[in-house]
Amino acid sequence: MDMLRFNKFTIGWAWESDYGSPENKDDFKVLFKYSPYHNIQPMTCYPPTLITTSERDDRVVPSHSYKFAARMQAAQSCENPILIRIESRAGHGAGTPKDKVIDYISDMYGFALHMLTSN
Structure with a gap:
């Protein structure tokens, strides 16, 4: 989610061949444009959102999800929930x-059903 720092954690460095390197000026510009974390706009009414991660994920480091959730919650300007589901003792x-x-599947469907039927 943080495309400017994905390569700093666990196996993220191996994805530079797919995404490019934030250390490369041209790649940085492209990564910044589509990085979900960097595209969160303050004072925006985002739709109900459930972010998921696993505390022991060694491929997609959970801190990206933690940061993304915190930033979305701070930017949220309406009552739509921005939640994070953290699976304990699980990996990728x-x-x-x-x-x-x-x-996990029950939580995903439960969240979607609740959001679709709550109004």
């Missing part, structure tokens, strides 16, 4: 126990 997905997968 592979090997996740079935009960955690069921909980």
